[in-house]
Amino acid sequence: MRARGLPHTAQYVVMLLLAAFFLFPLLYMVASSFKQDGVVLSDADSIAAFLPIPFVGVENFVDAIERASVVQSFFNSMVISGSIVGLGLVVNSLLGYALARLRFRGRTLLVAFVIALIIIPFEALAVPLLFLSARLGWLDTYHVQILPFVANPLFIYLFYTFFLNVPVEIEEAARIDGAGPLRTFVSVVAPLAKPAYATVAILGFLFSWGQFLWPVMVTRGIDVRPLALGIGTFKTTQPVQWGDIMAYAALMTIPLVIVFLLFQRYFVQGVASSGVKG
Amino acid sequence: MTQRTDVSGRAEAVTTFRTWRSAEARTAWLLSTPALIGLTAFIVVPFLLALVLSFTNQRLISPLPTRFIGIENYLSTLADAGFWQGLINNVWFVAIVVPLQSALALFLAILVNSRIRGRVAFRTVYFMPVVTVMAAAAVTWTLLLNPNGLVNAFLDVITFGTFTPDWLGSTTWALPAVMAVSIWQGTGFQMIILLAALQDVPEELYEAAELDGAGSWQKFLNVTLPGIRNGLIFVVTVTTILAFRLFDQVWIMPQVPGGPLDSTRTMMLHLVETGFGAQAIGRASAVAVIFFVLVLALTLVQRRFIREEGGAA
DSSP: OOTTOOOOHHHHHHHHHHHHHHHHHHHHHHHHHOOOOOHHHHGGGGGGGSSSSBBBBBBBHHHHHHHTHHHHHHHHHHHHHHHHHHHHHHHHHHHHHHHHHOOTHHHHHHHHHHHHHHHHHHHHHHHHHHHHHHHHHHHHTEEEEEGGTTSSSSHHHHHHHHHSSSSSHHHHHHHHOOOHHHIIIIIIHHTTTTHHHHHHHHHHHHHHTTTTTHHHOOOSSSSSSOOOTTTTHHHHHSSOOOOOOOOOOHHHHHHHHHHHHHHHHHHHHHHHHHHGGG | SSSSHHHHHHHHHHHHHHHHHHHHHHHHHHHHHHHHHIIIIIIIIHHHHHHTTTBOOOOOOOOOOOOOOOOHHEEEEEEEOOHHHHHHHHHHHHHHHHHHHHHHHHHHHHHHHOOTTTHHHHHHHHGGGGSHHHHHHHHHHHHHTTTHHHHHHHHHHHHTSSSOOOGOOOOHHHHHHHHHHHHHHHHHHHHHHHHHHHHOOOHHHHHHHHTOOOOOHIIIIIIEEEEEEEEHHHHHHHHHHHHHTHHHHHHSSSTTTTTTTTTTTTHHHHHHHHHHISOOOOHHHHHHHHHHHHHHHHHHHHHTTOOSSOOOO
16 A cells, blocks of 8 residues: 555655654664763763763774673574574474474364463463472573473464465375375475575564563573673663663674674565464 | 285384384474473463462562462552552553554565665665664663753754753653654564565566556555455564563663653563562562463454464463
């Protein structure tokens, strides 16, 4: 549909204003991260807020890395998010494929089961999971932050609806050539499902990289804590070094921006062709 | 297959078919098992455990044995002012954020769906906040919302100094500030979903409506809205559920989590403080069960209101 109600220039003005609204906090964050700590607050009430002056180079980044042991928590976040996304892509797509394509007893029931699980919010499970994890001696480990998030009913459902829309003929051709269900999946169907994999990878990375509630509950030391929690260490030590905090926030955001820009094309396609839009 | 297959041939065909079918079933279970183990261990079991624990006096670490205490946890939760304050704030949050955010997302989707130069760049910009970690966004906004911060500097100019509240330090304005940040961060995602829905509406429908002499607004009401119905339902449902899960922002942004004076307390914050802070696992489980029942009820009510046709979640 075209927004025919608006003349072109008016539409551009509206779009630019909205772009400013969505972008200004990020510009502010980046500008402040290159700025002397003391002036971040005092400059905040004017256009100077967006100018990295006095420019201190990467000093804030160096400070942030030293104070919040960024290297360690960055590594932790990579291990945790990487495992959740990597393992998740495999197990969720396999179940999604089985539900969409293979005939077996109990399939319809399983589909209903998966859909029902989507509405159970993780937060409602956090307390008993914390209790179980404490009993199993899993606190302060990587796996306590990984395993609960690998199998994800929403992602299974996304794969399921995506595979439903893949034309059956493509698989039949492979089958006639003598390929079993698993071979068919690996060599024919999965490569077709790139947009679905990209969508789930981006969503999974977004969810896990920003995780806050669960790590707060199950970790104490910095040994296995992810990046997102490190931001708290700055607010407790006075005086608050705002430049360092903004540098830390920027460091935390950059990996996500890279992942998104790399997969953006597939992502939009994936949302369009999967069940997300209904 | 020919009509005149001999009997033994047919039997053979049936057997091969059977083994093929059972091989398929075996593969299906093989493929399903890893995910099913995960779903069972980390969703079904904890969920049932929450139900059980909510009737006990279980604590995270305690020398005392666990006892069955009936509905005492539920009674004490319902008698707790903090719980109600959290629930009320959640309801306010849903009532304001869900319609506003969905409408803004639809508006953005329509804007970037028009054939205008640079639409992909605009789409990327509108989506950028989604790619920002909430913790980073919340801290940045805390600075922006400082009484002498950028937001107030801007408001000072456009309202001639009449409206410059101490956002996060005020019991009136702290929750609206949290709402604004949530809308800023979440809208881009809904936009992408609605954009995908918009692109599925057949162009012919617009042309037909045009022939009938429909104006832009009529086309929007009679073609666009019905066409993206399922997308809208998904957006509204998901935004509602996410709104009930509000936690990160109210933990990070105010001076004290949920402050000032509980004005940004949410159910999730209450749950974390009970289960983690006070280590009262039994009582926190009761909060979790109440929370689940509320979300379930809301989802069902919404489904009923907007009786959907497709099989969307």
